Amino acid sequence: MIKLLQGLLALLLLAAPLARAQETALPPPPPLDPAAVRSVMRHAVEDVIRPGYADLARDAEAMKDRMERLCAAPSPEGLAAARDGFVTLTDAWARIEIVRIGPALEDSRFERILFYPDRKGLGLRQIQALLRDEDPAATQLSSLADKSVAVQGLGALDYLLYGDGSDSTATEAGAYRCRFAQAVAANVARVSTALSDGWNAPDGIGSAMIGFGPESPLFRTPDEAATALLGILVHGAEAVRDQRIESFYRGPDRQSFPRQALFWRSERTFPMIAGNLEGLRALFDGSQIATLLPSDPLGTADSIDFLLSNMARTARGMEPQAEAVLADPAQRQRLDYLLLSGKDLIQRLDGELGGAIGLSAGFSFQDGD
Template sequence: MIVGFAVFAFAVQALGADLPTEDEIRSAEAPPASVAPSEPFSHAAMVKAAITSYIIPHIDALKAAVAPLPEAVANVCKTGTPAAEKDLEERFQKVVTAYVGVDFLRFGPMLENGRREQISFWPDPRGFVARQLRLLLLNKDEAIAQPGAIGKQSAAVQGLPALEALMHDKAVPLGPGDAAHYRCVVAGAIAANVVRLISEVADGWEKPDGWADKLLHPGPANDTYKNESEAAVEVVKALIVGLSLTADLQVKPQFDTKIRLTPPYEKSGLQNVFYTESVASLHELYDILDLESWLPPDRLWMKDWVMGTWRALEASDGAGGRSANAKRDDAPAPREVFDRTNGLRNMVANRLAVAAKLTIGFNELDGD
């Protein structure tokens, strides 16, 4: 399936590369650490914090953001007014922004049945979204409006990128009239399908005996996590995968001309939003996991490098410009952002996770 290429071909790399040296970390621009080490999270507490403070709130926020999307599509198709178009754009942006916070949770309900790719088929270096959408529109089969029908089509036409393409087709824009009729039928089916998929993800996490319960109650009877350490590895691994995806799929194409990859949600002008929300979400999860609390006193200086790295990532818009929320005066170049993101990924995998007595193996990063 294209899924394996799209998700992990760029993300999974040897964890030893780009690891900052002690001299590099000690020379970071952050002030010296002077705070005594805190009591470290237990593995069980780490998992509970990740679920209750990050995963469930972000999934609930995505579910709430996507609920009005079908109605917004219907309003544009019924009226075609600038106000309706603006409302759809705003609601679409809210959905994408909320989705970024769960995009890197590529296990459990997101992984099951290929839901992640169905919701957001990106990266798409071979143009499957445009190709499959064109074929779907040529068929003009009105049965696509039936519940579940779009879900039987290619993952490339089931989710947000396909809806975005329909929203920004200037040749035949969504609206009333015969020319746009079938496009509106497809757009409405896609919007409803995304609501369904995200509801399934939320249910998969929150139902009794769902994925949250799996992580919170490891043991011999658990078919996925046999102990608290395995559950903790899963959530830390999600953070590492998220850093890999940000570096390899969003930042590296900005300076490596050999990589031909369209930025995420570029038609909607959301590529910078996608980057800044990715960094903000990863930073939030990093803080919640509190891996630094496991550092021994002679390793507290690692906090300085990490602090400086987050500050650099948050100063960038992901494409060489300066973020509006930057806490430093300059805009780091994409190459610096890439190197720092890789360094942070490897810091988490090879130093902080090790300090926390967690083993993050190469094969564990390959979520297929």
Template sequence: MSKPSKRNNPLITVNRREALAAMIAAGMVPAMARPAHAAGPDFATFNAAFGHKIVLPAFDRLVSATASFAKTASSFAAKADAAGIEPLKAGFNDVADAWASVQQFRIGALAQEQRAERFAYWPERRNIVEKQINALLGGHGQEGLAPKELAGASVAVQGLPVLERILYGHEVKDLLAGEKSERRRAIVSSIAANLHAIAVEAQGIWAKNLNDPATAANIFAANPAEGTAQAYTNLLTITQIVAEQKIGVPLGGADAANAKPKAAEQWRSGRSLRNIALNLETAKTSVLADGGFANLLPADKAALKEQLAKAFDDSIDAARAAGPDLAEAVAHQDLRKPVTALLVKVNHLRDLLRQQVPPAIGVTLGFNELDGDGS
């Protein structure tokens, strides 16, 4: 009997450094593609439709959410009161929702100028975000917070992780009163404006690309086939990130004693499972919605399309059923079963997406380092 694959073990503990390296590689390294037969799929038409119908609307929503949040944060900084706290948190969550829905699309704009890392630096290394916050709090007034200054600062201090700590990791009263309250409000307002600027840049790059039929056919690649392969690699990458980083690392194996609840994404705001569900919903849209990869499936693959729909729905339902708080669930032995069930569902989905879909749609991936262990 052959040795079980590490990837198929739902309780594997994944080295964070290796998983992050695989994430970056899978999202950034161009993949090769070739037609499945002589005529081949119409990758150029597919790429343009995928960009117009699926990717660009997601960036439009990110621009809208960040614009609204930047306005709320600016108003709160100018006139802070207790009544403004909840709208501020709501704005943060709207932006985090929009980010989770666009996080998959690393090809192009998000891969350039470290936009993805600047927007949401995660997973964190060596508690660097907390150190950066302390350094920021050491400043006065608008020191270091001008748009160009912040945009040129460490990626760890520009985005959602800093906002989450200020809004959820500290006492709310620290935003309203105290020696550094004004500085905290200024930091929140400046980062909110920075996120909007990043969103506008990314949306603008995609819109410009899609407005030119030649570049829209390629999606930031040398040719249409490669563009489709890169976009599909991004899809596989987000399922890897969900399984290995967002679920596997916090789960820590079969025993709650080995859990790492604080390794969960956005655990302070209790968003970990919500982010997973939103990632999976975007992945589902990328495959099954009008303009998605299922449009490349031949007519005789209707059964595969049905399998994919079920696998997506099962995974999303499992994310919603895993409990309100992933960090709490993984830390208690009696609450871990739904999280393990979620990981099993996501790994099944990954199997379908990686093994069965590429040959069916005529895409061959040339770089397949999607596992944290390199298998």
């Protein structure tokens, strides 16, 4: 608790220069330097985004292999290995899922990997129905891909490996459940590879971000390319607050829903939040987007980096069970800190950083890709 209070104090100290600076109008920023923007785009794509998707594709393929071995020879050891693979895979997804543009928006790829939030429990009901009926179509990659996206991805794997009856996958009695999970893992591997390939394609979005110009069908100016990158950061910060936390906890005076938290069964709720924040920090630092600031009198870059670091550290320090967190006043205070800091993070990215590099003050990242 002392460290948390220290973090809040540091946050207030970081906000003090902003309050003073707001008393004096800042001059409009100069036009963005195309060479500087191109360098930032190259760092973002080549140093962060493409490697992130490559990691996801690698870990998804490894998960598929683990499921194949488990189903071929069911055992407690094989199930433990599959669960370890799920942890590794979801860690990789948490770091890169913040990039919600380009290939992720095509063919419902994002939803095929993770259908969430699912407040009406649509996915769970469909998964349970498939298990009850032992529908053979759910055990084959080709036919599973034609079913609802709610049963195709990591949410399905979370239930199949950790939900009611999941221990049966270590025995012959759980053969259908295992084959279902095997097909899901194969589908996640297929989609992950498509995402990685899309970002590496010579005519894909990665090349377009780096090679922006008048002839580009996607990004004609430095401003458009910089806006796309900033939009990833802002959307990512919004998703952490609005989807990862507020999906089950909206504040001390609101009803909580621990079983609506992402991956509560596998106790991966808070590692996923931390991974999202670490992914945002990797993109913010790795892209060197702060170098586009003509000056930084508000300490914007340091404030953003501090927030991302401290929020990720707080999430990593949470108890693993969402229900236990919500039952513990001290843990709930940490959630309140994440909500408060999340709001501040969005403002600093959207308002301060965006404004300082010349984006329209009224631009809404919710309106674009």
